[in-house]
Amino acid sequence: MTESAFRCLACGDGHSVAVHKAVADYFLPTGIRVDYVRCAACGMVQQYPVPTDVGPFYAAYPVHARKSLLQEVTRRILLSPVYYDVASLRRDQLLLDYGCGDGWFLDRAKRRVSAAYGYEPTAMQASRVAERVGVQVFHDVAALRAPLAGRVDVITMHFVLEHLTDLSGTFALLADLLKPGGTLHAVIPNLDNVEYRGFGSRWHGFDAPRHICFPNADQLKPVLDPLGLRLASDRFVPFPNTLAASLSILFTGRYRLLPFLAFLPLAIVWARLYPRGTRALTFVKHEN
Numbered sequence: 297m298t299e300s301a302f303r304c305l306a307c308g309d310g311h312s313v314a315v316h317k318a319v320a321d322y323f324l325p326t327g328i329r330v331d332y333v334r335c336a337a338c339g340m341v342q343q344y345p346v347p348t349d350v351g352p353f354y355a356a357y358p359v360h361a362r363k364s365l366l367q368e369v370t371r372r373i374l375l376s377p378v379y380y381d382v383a384s385l386r387r388d389q390l391l392l393d394y395g396c397g398d399g400w401f402l403d404r405a406k407r408r409v410s411a412a413y414g415y416e417p418t419a420m421q422a423s424r425v426a427e428r429v430g431v432q433v434f435h436d437v438a439a440l441r442a443p444l445a446g447r448v449d450v451i452t453m454h455f456v457l458e459h460l461t462d463l464s465g466t467f468a469l470l471a472d473l474l475k476p477g478g479t480l481h482a483v484i485p486n487l488d489n490v491e492y493r494g495f496g497s498r499w500h501g502f503d504a505p506r507h508i509c510f511p512n513a514d515q516l517k518p519v520l521d522p523l524g525l526r527l528a529s530d531r532f533v534p535f536p537n538t539l540a541a542s543l544s545i546l547f548t549g550r551y552r553l554l555p556f557l558a559f560l561p562l563a564i565v566w567a568r569l570y571p572r573g574t575r576a577l578t579f580v581k582h583e584n
């Protein structure tokens with residue numbers, strides 16, 4: 297593919313500059329290498345070319361696997377400050393967790409709302425989560441529209457946005473599903489940060505090849521403004537896993553569980569003192 301075929305997933309500009317070439321997969325043994333560029337107009341970093349089939353990136357993706365009790369307890373401690381605050385959900389609300397992973401958040405949120413739904417892009421994962429959590433989990437985006445259009449109060453996307461290959465199409469769908477006044481909550485890795493500047497493409501928040509694009513709130517404006525989605529809050533949240541995994545990659549060449557666990561206490565302290573690697577963006581749907 298030639299450079300002229302580049303098109304920014306956020307602003308649509310056709311010019312880019314190279315950022316990282318042939319970035320290896322430091323998390324899973326896929327052996328896949330991909331390139332990243334920066335949009336010359338808005339500055340967003342994205343994978344180029346944008347993959348047409350991301351299936352091979354997710355073979356044996358542990359985020360989807362069932363967790364041990366120890367992992368469950370650790371997750372609860374580490375993720376609660378990062379994920380949408382379930383205590384703020386109300387009994388009369390309808391929730392969609394878009395990219396619900398193994399259903400951890402849905403399971404915590406489902407009792408606090410009138411109805412909770414999930415979305416995962418593969419039929420197999422969607423049915424696994426539906427069975428485990430006991431809520432409806434969609435895998436076909438078209439199927440979401442009929443029952444949920446204009447009805448959803450809260451959409452959550454925890455570490456999902458960076459995996460998307462079609463920002464405008466996905467957000468157009470999500471904006472259609474939201475009620476006027478509804479909330480879209482996205483948690484994303486933040487490249488404008490000393491950790492990424494230090495580790496470069498070995499920063500675990502980069503997670504090539506699964507992470508496709510790294511927008512910030514400004515770069516999302518051309519996608520979200522026409523849909524009536526306005527930024528309501530943009531804040532840093534403490535997520536220590538990224539630094540602990542990055543240190544494992546630095547010292548052992550890839551992500552490994554034991555070094556990750558050894559570096560985790562240091563990363564927890566760092567993330568509490570200087571939480572810059574992860575952002576939580578909240579948007580509210582306005583009438584156009």
Ligand SMILES: [Zn+2]
Binds near residue numbers: 306335336337338339
């Ligand atoms: Zn751009």
